[in-house]
Amino acid sequence: MASEKGVTLLDFWVSPFGQRARIALAEKGVQYEYKEQNLVEKSDLLLKSNPVYKKIPVLIHDGKPVCESLVIVQYIDEVWSDKSPLLPSDPYQKAQARFWADYVDKKVFDCGTRLWKLKGEEQEAAKKEMIEILQLLEAQLGDNKYFGGDTFGYVDVAFIPFNNWFYSYETCGNFSIEAVAPKLVKWAKRCMERESVAKTLYDPNKVYEFVCYLKKKFGVE
Amino acid sequence: MEDTTVKLLGNKGSPYSHRAEVALRLKDVKFEFLHEDLAHKSDMLLRHNPIHKKVPVLVHGEKPIAESLIVIEYVDEAFEGYNILPSDPYERAMARFWARFIDDKVIPAFWMSCWTDGEIQKGFIAQSKETLTTLQRQLEGKKFFGGDSIGLVDLAGCMIAFWFAVLQEVAGINLLNEEDYPVLCRWAEDYCSVRAVSESLLDKNILVAFFASKKEKIFATKAPVYD
Numbered sequence: 001m002a003s004e005k006g007v008t009l010l011d012f013w014v015s016p017f018g019q020r021a022r023i024a025l026a027e028k029g030v031q032y033e034y035k036e037q038n039l040v041e042k043s044d045l046l047l048k049s050n051p052v053y054k055k056i057p058v059l060i061h062d063g064k065p066v067c068e069s070l071v072i073v074q075y076i077d078e079v080w081s082d083k084s085p086l087l088p089s090d091p092y093q094k095a096q097a098r099f100w101a102d103y104v105d106k107k108v109f110d111c112g113t114r115l116w117k118l119k120g121e122e123q124e125a126a127k128k129e130m131i132e133i134l135q136l137l138e139a140q141l142g143d144n145k146y147f148g149g150d151t152f153g154y155v156d157v158a159f160i161p162f163n164n165w166f167y168s169y170e171t172c173g174n175f176s177i178e179a180v181a182p183k184l185v186k187w188a189k190r191c192m193e194r195e196s197v198a199k200t201l202y203d204p205n206k207v208y209e210f211v212c213y214l215k216k217k218f219g220v221e
Numbered sequence: 222m223e224d225t226t227v228k229l230l231g232n233k234g235s236p237y238s239h240r241a242e243v244a245l246r247l248k249d250v251k252f253e254f255l256h257e258d259l260a261h262k263s264d265m266l267l268r269h270n271p272i273h274k275k276v277p278v279l280v281h282g283e284k285p286i287a288e289s290l291i292v293i294e295y296v297d298e299a300f301e302g303y304n305i306l307p308s309d310p311y312e313r314a315m316a317r318f319w320a321r322f323i324d325d326k327v328i329p330a331f332w333m334s335c336w337t338d339g340e341i342q343k344g345f346i347a348q349s350k351e352t353l354t355t356l357q358r359q360l361e362g363k364k365f366f367g368g369d370s371i372g373l374v375d376l377a378g379c380m381i382a383f384w385f386a387v388l389q390e391v392a393g394i395n396l397l398n399e400e401d402y403p404v405l406c407r408w409a410e411d412y413c414s415v416r417a418v419s420e421s422l423l424d425k426n427i428l429v430a431f432f433a434s435k436k437e438k439i440f441a442t443k444a445p446v447y448d
Contacts, residue, residue, distance in 0.1 A: 052322065052355060066314045068321060078310040091298040095286045102288060103272065136272070 007032035010046050010058040012039055014210050016109065016161030017069035018057040019200050023157050024073045026196035028080040070101055073157055086154045100140060100147060101158035107133045108162050116172040116211050117220055127173040134181040141187055152194060160197055163188040167204035168211040224282035227252035230266050231277040232259055233423040234431050235447040236380035237289040241277035243376055244296040246417035247303045259446065275448040290320055293376055306373050319359055319366065320377035327352040328380055335392035336440050349396055356381075357405045364411060371415055375408075382409040383422060391432045 009025070009032055011018035025032055037046055037056050049058045049065035059066045059075065066075050077086040087094050111133060114126035137159065141147055147155035166177050166188075178185045191197045214220075229245060229252050231238030245252050257266055257276050269278045269285035279286045279295065286295045297305040306313050330349040337345055359366060359374070366374035375382075385397045386409075399406045412418055432439075435446045 061311070064311055066311070066318075068318055071314050071317045071321070074317065075310055075314040078313065091295055092281070092284050092286070094298065095291050095295040098291045098294065099286075099288055102291065 004060075004063045006062070008035060008060040009033070010035050010037050010043075010049060010056050010060070012037050012056050014202060014207055015056060016165065019161035020069045020157050021057045021059055021072045021076070022200045023160065023196045024076040024086060026200065027084045027086065027152070027157075027194075028076060029083060030076070030080055070105060070158060073154065077154070084152075086148075086152075086157060088148070088153070097148070097154045100137075100155045104137070104155070104159045104162070108159070112162070112165055112169050115169050116215060117218060119220070123173065127175055130169060130173065131175065131180045134177060134184055138181040138184045141183055143183075145190060146187065152191065156191055160188065160191045161201060163191070164201045164204045164207050165211075168208045171208060172211070226282065228255055228280040229253070229277060230255045230257050230263070230269065230280065232257050232447070233421075234428060235259070235276050236384050237275070237448055238277040239379050239383075239421050240289040240376045241279055241292040241296070242421040243371075243379070243417050244293045244305060245279075246420060247305060247371070248296055248300040249302055250296065250300050259448070290317075290324070290373070290377065293373060297373075303370075304372075305367075305376070307367075316367075316373040319356070319374045322352075323356065323374070323377045323381070327356055327378075331381075331385060331388070331396065332445070333443065334396060335388050335394060336443055346394070346396060350401075353381075353397065353402055353405060357402055360404050360408055365408065371412060371418070375412055378408075379412070379418070381405070382412040383425075384428070387425060387428045387432055390429055391436055 007025070007030055009018070009021055011022065011034060013036060022034075035045070037043060039056070042054055046056065046058065047054055049060055050056075050067045053067060055067070057067075057069055057072060059072045061075075061079070066072050073086065087097055108130075111126055111130045115123060115130055118126060144150075146152050147159065170177055192201070227245065227250055229238070229241055231242060231254060233239070233256075242254065255263075255265070257263060259276070262274060265280075266276065266278060267274055269280060270287040273287060275287070277287075277289055277292060279292045281295075281299065286292050293305060306316055327349075330345055330352050333345040334342060334349045356378070365371045366378065381397070389395060389397065397405065413422065432446075439446060
């Protein structure tokens, strides 16, 4: 691992966190080797590259591993700074972008997980929370093309992978995201027109298949 | 003319507020510290941080910035002088990683170790020991996490450096001690000796009294009382 030149991404196909890294790399036109990981029997490479969390994604650049998806995206943005900047150059705009990406990080996945994992009252509570989160994000988007304004940026990268989980959240929670946050749905369609996103995200039905597999595995339903 | 005044809405009892304050002092920024009563948050705070409603909030002119680690990076980028983050992208990634590790793993495990009991407490203590050991390893051969001078990770670790001893005393546990964590304890002393830090810290006894007065509430809710 030590002095191998090039870029490798240790990842898991359906992970929205891994997809953030893939989208960022694609936006920057970076050539890299994708290594699909077995999360049940973790590889030596994964365990060595991320001994603290033992999780994907891990970006390995010239032998040096970078972990945690938003840390990875910022790293990609800073190293390959000549093309498609993801974060704005103005410090205040940058801080705002970091704030909202952090908000997505803290809220969307956990709430979504509770939505498909829980039942009854707890599931209802998760659904209510998810609607609040989506409406807040929609308000933040406003009438902008992207969260980054006119250009696809950091918050878009952080959030768009969850778009293909929306179908699963809607189905499990029995609600419609288009009904509660129509601007977000339009935003997602715009993002899906980008090659980096379209080539990275999996069909929502495939994601739902995976969620059903997880539900079985955890004995839900 | 553009308003360039800097205000920090904070509370000296909060380690997160402390991070922002130290960042400003390291950069020699003139700022006004606006004390927030965390039990009765001001309209200004709620207006500037409607999402999380927490301290710290930095208000630079008309622009509010919230979330302590984000505030630190903003201060580092908006003001000249001292470098809080390294310039090399890989080193920056490492700093961000370890700052997040402190927030996501070290602090929660230690906090829960303080305010639980029985078997549950034993579990948290074991977790906490593991996270402290992992973190201590990052100090090998260095005075500070940032190298020769304090940086992002040191600021992130301020709760470990100062608040952990306070919490331990109030909770009656002895997790972070010189015998088990000599390097981390030495770092804690060095961190607290940095001028920008010592100027920001409250007297330890005041902090002990504050947490002691909240002990029952914390035991019941496990919620932080310092943001």
